[in-house]
Amino acid sequence: MTQGHQPLDGLLVVDLSQFLAGPYASLRLQDMGARVIKIERPDGGDLTRNLYFSDTVIDGESTVFHAINRGKESLALDLKDPTDCARLKTLIGQADVVLQNFRPGVIERLGFDYATLSAQNPGLVYGSVSGYGPDSPWRDKPGQDLLAQARSGVMWLNGSADDGPVPFGLAVADMMAGAALAQGVLAALVGQGRTGRGAHVETSLLEAMLDLQFEVLATHMNDGGRPPQRSSFRSAHPALPAPYGVYPTQDGFLAVAMMPIRQLAEVLDLDALLPFADDTRSWFRKRDEIKSILAAHLAQAPTAHWLSLLEPHGIWVAQVHDWPELLSNPAFTHLDMVQKVRDAMGAEMRLIRAPIRINGERGRSTRAAPEIGRDNAKLIAEFGL
Amino acid sequence: MTASSKTPADLPLDGVRVLDFAQFLAGPYAAMRLADLGADVIKVERPKGGDLCRSLAVNDQWLDGDSLLFHSINRNKRSFAADLKNPEDLERVKALIATADVMIHNFRPGVMERIGLGHEVVAGLNPGLVYAAVSGYGTSGPWREKPGQDLLAQSLSGITWLQGNAADGPVPVGFALLDIATAQNLVQGILAALLRRGRTGKGGLLEVDLMSSGMDLQFEQLTCFFNGDKRQPARSEISNANVYGAAPYGIYATRDGHLAVAMTPLARLAELFDLPALRAFDQSEALKRANEIKPLLQARIAEKTTADWLAVLEPTDVWCAEILDWPALADSAGFAALDILQTIRNAAGSETVMVKSPMRFDGQRPASARGAPALGADTETILNELGLG
Numbered sequence: 001m002t003q004g005h006q007p008l009d010g011l012l013v014v015d016l017s018q019f020l021a022g023p024y025a026s027l028r029l030q031d032m033g034a035r036v037i038k039i040e041r042p043d044g045g046d047l048t049r050n051l052y053f054s055d056t057v058i059d060g061e062s063t064v065f066h067a068i069n070r071g072k073e074s075l076a077l078d079l080k081d082p083t084d085c086a087r088l089k090t091l092i093g094q095a096d097v098v099l100q101n102f103r104p105g106v107i108e109r110l111g112f113d114y115a116t117l118s119a120q121n122p123g124l125v126y127g128s129v130s131g132y133g134p135d136s137p138w139r140d141k142p143g144q145d146l147l148a149q150a151r152s153g154v155m156w157l158n159g160s161a162d163d164g165p166v167p168f169g170l171a172v173a174d175m176m177a178g179a180a181l182a183q184g185v186l187a188a189l190v191g192q193g194r195t196g197r198g199a200h201v202e203t204s205l206l207e208a209m210l211d212l213q214f215e216v217l218a219t220h221m222n223d224g225g226r227p228p229q230r231s232s233f234r235s236a237h238p239a240l241p242a243p244y245g246v247y248p249t250q251d252g253f254l255a256v257a258m259m260p261i262r263q264l265a266e267v268l269d270l271d272a273l274l275p276f277a278d279d280t281r282s283w284f285r286k287r288d289e290i291k292s293i294l295a296a297h298l299a300q301a302p303t304a305h306w307l308s309l310l311e312p313h314g315i316w317v318a319q320v321h322d323w324p325e326l327l328s329n330p331a332f333t334h335l336d337m338v339q340k341v342r343d344a345m346g347a348e349m350r351l352i353r354a355p356i357r358i359n360g361e362r363g364r365s366t367r368a369a370p371e372i373g374r375d376n377a378k379l380i381a382e383f384g385l
Numbered sequence: 386m387t388a389s390s391k392t393p394a395d396l397p398l399d400g401v402r403v404l405d406f407a408q409f410l411a412g413p414y415a416a417m418r419l420a421d422l423g424a425d426v427i428k429v430e431r432p433k434g435g436d437l438c439r440s441l442a443v444n445d446q447w448l449d450g451d452s453l454l455f456h457s458i459n460r461n462k463r464s465f466a467a468d469l470k471n472p473e474d475l476e477r478v479k480a481l482i483a484t485a486d487v488m489i490h491n492f493r494p495g496v497m498e499r500i501g502l503g504h505e506v507v508a509g510l511n512p513g514l515v516y517a518a519v520s521g522y523g524t525s526g527p528w529r530e531k532p533g534q535d536l537l538a539q540s541l542s543g544i545t546w547l548q549g550n551a552a553d554g555p556v557p558v559g560f561a562l563l564d565i566a567t568a569q570n571l572v573q574g575i576l577a578a579l580l581r582r583g584r585t586g587k588g589g590l591l592e593v594d595l596m597s598s599g600m601d602l603q604f605e606q607l608t609c610f611f612n613g614d615k616r617q618p619a620r621s622e623i624s625n626a627n628v629y630g631a632a633p634y635g636i637y638a639t640r641d642g643h644l645a646v647a648m649t650p651l652a653r654l655a656e657l658f659d660l661p662a663l664r665a666f667d668q669s670e671a672l673k674r675a676n677e678i679k680p681l682l683q684a685r686i687a688e689k690t691t692a693d694w695l696a697v698l699e700p701t702d703v704w705c706a707e708i709l710d711w712p713a714l715a716d717s718a719g720f721a722a723l724d725i726l727q728t729i730r731n732a733a734g735s736e737t738v739m740v741k742s743p744m745r746f747d748g749q750r751p752a753s754a755r756g757a758p759a760l761g762a763d764t765e766t767i768l769n770e771l772g773l774g
Contacts (some may be wrong), residue, residue, distance in 0.1 A: 006581075007574075007577035007578050007580060007581035007589075008577055009581075009584075010584070011580075018606075028573055032573070032574075032577045033577075045560060051648070061768040063608050063609050063610070063612050063613075064525060064605050064608065066608070067604055067605055067608035068605070076722055078514070078724065090606040094505070123641065131723075132719050132723075133719075133722060133723050134717075134721065135722055136719050136722040137718040137719055137722055138718075138719035138722075141706070142647070142702070142704045144647045144648075144704050145647075145706065146626055146627075146634065146635075146645050146646075146647045146704075146706075147645055147647055147704060147706035149707055150636070150643075150645035150706040150707065150708045151707070151708075151709050151714065151717075151719065152709070152714065153709055153711040153713075153714045155636070155708055156697070156710045157558075157560055157710070158549075158556060158557075158558055158559045159548070159549060159556055159559070163549075164636065164638060164708075165636055165643050165644055166548055166549060166556060166636075167523070167548070167625075167626040167628065167635070167636055168547070168548060168626075169544075169546075169547025169548050169606075169620070169625065169627055169628055170544075170547055170605065170606060170627070171603055171605065171627075172562075172602070174774055175566075175602060176565075176566075176569070176743075177743075179566075179569035179570075179573065179743050180569070181744070182572055183422075183569065183576060183716075183744070184571050184744040184746070186572075186573060186576030186577055186580065187397040187398055187422045187423075187576055188397050188746065189397070189576075189580055190398060190401070190576055190579050190580060190583070191396070191397030191398065191423075192397075192428045192436040193580065194399075194400065195395065199397065199746050199747050200745075200746070200747050200748065201744055201745070202744065202745040202748070203743050203745070204723075204743075206720075206723065207502045207723060207725060207743035207744070208743045210723070210725055210740050210743065211588070211740060212562075212565055213560065213740070214457060214739070214740040215443075215454060215457055215458065215560060215561065215565075216443075216456070216559075217740055218453060218456070218457035218562050218738070218739050218740065219443055219446060219453060219457075220711055221453070221726070221738040221739075222446060222448075222737055222738055223446060223452055225712065225715070227710060227711060228711070230559065230720070235559065236441075236536050236557040236559060237536070237559050237560055237561075238559055238560075239443040240443055244536065244717045245557075246536075246540065246545060246554065246555050246556075246557055248554060250518075253540075253545075253554055253555050253617045255536050255537055255539070255540035255545075255557070256536075257532070257534045257535075257536045258441075258534075258538055261704065265713060272690060274504030281445070284445060287426070294642065300500035300659060301444070301500065305502060305566075307406070314532075316532045316534050316537055317537065318498070318536075318537035318538075318540040318541050319540065319541065319554045320540040320541075320545055321540065321541050321542070321543050322543055322546045322617040323543045323546070323607070323610055323617050324615065324616070324617055326542065326543045327544075327615075330526075330527050330529040331522060331526055331527040331541075331596075332596075334523065334526035334527060334528075335522070335523055335526065335594075335596060335597055337597055337602070349608070349611070349612045350608075350611035350612060351604070351608055351611070352600050352603070352607050352608065354599035354601070355567075355570045355593060355594075355597035355598045355600065356570050356571075356574040356591065356592075357575065357592040357593070358574060358577070358578060358589055358590070358591055358592075358593070359589050359590050360590065360592070365678050368407050
């Protein structure tokens with residue numbers, strides 16, 4: 001990491017949030033050069049430290065915690081203790097950004113709400129992320145990823161018509177909310193550079209899920225509110241015509257994106273598709289029929305055969321990878337998306353790097369996630385706490 | 386600035402000018418977010434046809450000659466028509482670039498350099514410019530020529546093996562997930578680069594791609610994979626919602642609908658669902674024996690309606706939710722409280738309902754009433770602003 005050249009060099013972020021959405025936002029800021037100080041309860045800290053997704057554990061803490069909190073400092077403070085509260089106030093007085101994800105109402109009781117803090121530090125940018133928005137009738141419901149997905153309607157977009165709801169296999173609501181929070185905070189900092197005034201940036205898991213669906217929701221809302229109809233066969237998008245989908249081959253799976261049926265029929269020499277070739281409306285209305293014909297054909301040869309036949313013709317296809325296939329591919333290695341990080345106890349782990357390159361460089365911090373309160377003594381001295 | 390009167394004057398990106406040379410989704414979506422935040426966004430489009438998305442309809446929906454899809458991705462922008470292969474137009478575009486803070490493009494690697502608008506040339510015209518490039522798989526490497534299309538990138542990224550259950554094949558996400566995730570990273574990178582410019586006066590080159598964004602989306606699971614046994618994790622036989630998620634994490638059919646149940650200790654489940662059979666499993670087995678635990682839970686949950694279970698579970702703070710579809714969501718009080726819809730009227734008078742920005746500044750959600758521009762609608766105005774009219 002070249003000091004002084006990272007875009008967010010010199011930015012001090014005090015992160016009161018836990019779990020994924022808030023810490024993902026501060027991870028992104030950290031990846032771009034910001035200094036992030038995690039404020040944690042002395043007894044146990046961020047609850048994600050003990051959230052075990054897989055059986056993979058690094059130095060007694062969940063792997064996921066390490067992935068989300070690499071490169072941050074930890075300041076353990078008990079917000080029910082007046083001395084620690086005073087320390088936090090002093091620290092925030094010197095900070096550019098504060099992030100928090102307490103349930104609506106809690107931060108006000110603790111005295112670290114935006115109104116209070118901005119009175120002391122008008123330039124402060126303050127980011128809040130909740131499950132469903134600050135004044136929602138759902139404000140007391142748990143702001144948990146799967147549950148936010150469930151409420152957002154998104155589960156009816158994955159899978160095919162006869163499936164029930166199909167959730168994402170990743171914490172997409174948390175990550176999209178974290179991304180929105182990072183964007184809002186950065187935009188507010190740009191505004192602050194011009195006006196000197198900070199701002200309160202708020203987002204929520206539900207808002208982020210609606211934004212994620214904005215394209216398909218626009219289709220729905222301007223179409224008399226007809227519900228999305230997943231294709232009954234190999235669906236990959238409820239509103240797109242054939243051939244859009246994933247098809248089994250003799251030895252694996254092939255993804256086929258939007259492509260005129262005539263071109264597909266000609267390159268594949270597949271006469272059964274010719275009746276649909278120029279009837280573009282049939283590509284949507286008869287998509288199950290067209291996709292069944294295509295599926296029967298693609299099942300007869302291995303994936304490599306189809307790639308070598310179709311790719312040179314500019315047909316939009318791809319092999320469907322699982323992780324071992326992806327990671328053994330030279331194109332993956334070329335992306336340079338994996339970094340090795342060693343924690344204080346010497347354990348080494350491999351983590352995914354930031355998906356953004358600035359001046360050709362991808363942010364790279366070799367610092368691991370901190371133990372609870374690892375940086376207390378240093379921070380208390382440095383900031384006069 | 387020609388922002389609508391409904392746009393508050395003090396949006397954070399007020400005064401920032403963005404040139405959007407990109408087409409389709411990732412670049413234009415990022416530019417729309419910047420417009421939401423107050424930037425003056427000018428689409429630079431081919432005079433013939435413009436952004437290809439204008440003619441790409443999903444669900445066969447059109448509005449004033451452009452696809453509804455285009456309208457949903459390009460609200461609150463201006464359009465400047467220019468043929469980059471015509472020297473006169475190219476000079477005009479260079480004059481425009483000299484006034485801009487940010488430019489975004491998603492041409493395939495090498496195309497902008499051939500046109501004469503590669504990063505080095507443009508940095509010479511405007512050293513403070515933030516130059517943002519979006520690609521499918523990066524600007525070098527074996528996949529650089531592959532089409533940067535969402536479903537194909539999902540397929541290459543491993544994401545399709547995370548949805549669905551063990552017996553399913555790959556299950557893609559049912560919309561352009563990687564385009565949107567890439568746009569999030571693009572917006573963050575652009576804003577961070579603008580902050581650096583405020584400090585140093587220098588712009589810079591920012592690059593994002595669909596594949597790296599797909600890796601970032603999977604960063605939690607990939608961390609488990611890399612630091613574990615490096616075998617492809619199996620999805621559970623039923624109710625999968627995370628390949629590394631211990632039972633009960635997943636979706637269960639009730640008598641009349643579906644219920645999502647997130648992390649909950651097995652002992653608590655046994656008690657709340659009155660399901661003593663779960664006591665045979667130790668908490669440490671909740672992931673390893675998910676295929677035994679989930680069917681027991683599914684059988685029990687199917688005996689009652691969603692409302693019955695919510696009445697039992699919600700008062701106890703167990704993490705559960707009813708699964709809503711869009712009509713049910715749109716009818717819910719939680720949705721109404723967000724105030725996240727806006728109706729946009731475009732120049733020809735048609736109205737479109739859209740989702741607003743997912744963030745609020747000082748309690749206000751930025752929303753401009755301006756729709757997407759007709760192709761080249763603002764060319765003349767902009768030329769006049771540049772003194773080239």
